[in-house]
Amino acid sequence: MAVKWYKIYDFEEDGYEPQQLYSVRTIDVKGKLLCLGRLPEGYVAVDDKCPHGAGGRLGMGKCDEHGIVTCPIHRYRYDLKTGKGLQSDYVNNYEVETRYDGVYIGIKQKNWWPF
Numbered sequence: 055m056a057v058k059w060y061k062i063y064d065f066e067e068d069g070y071e072p073q074q075l076y077s078v079r080t081i082d083v084k085g086k087l088l089c090l091g092r093l094p095e096g097y098v099a100v101d102d103k104c105p106h107g108a109g110g111r112l113g114m115g116k117c118d119e120h121g122i123v124t125c126p127i128h129r130y131r132y133d134l135k136t137g138k139g140l141q142s143d144y145v146n147n148y149e150v151e152t153r154y155d156g157v158y159i160g161i162k163q164k165n166w167w168p169f
């Protein structure tokens with residue numbers, strides 16, 4: 055499955071540290087809402103919508119020093135590096151690359167060709 059890369063931070067426009075360490079925020083990448091976190095090892099991204107009943111927005115949650123984000127609704131927790139939930143759910147995670155000019159996120163593209 056092909057991966058398409060989208061620039062989410064431009065170092066020239068946003069500065070070299072556009073997001074604080076251990077913070078999360080919701081970003082919109084072509085209509086897809088993602089929770090973007092920044093950890094010492096780099097940026098990480100998972101689906102923004104919590105899979106638990108009320109569909110809380112993880113980008114409005116809190117990230118701890120272990121890279122675990124806590125949903126703001128019922129406080130389920132997810133590992134931002136793997137997407138694995140500590141209560142057995144999971145969220146999709148996405149590749150994020152820091153390049154010379156900014157930060158890019160890779161979104162897998164669905165094949166439009168049927169075979």
Ligand code: FES
Binds near residue numbers: 109
């Ligand atoms: S909606 Fe996220 S924990 Fe319930």
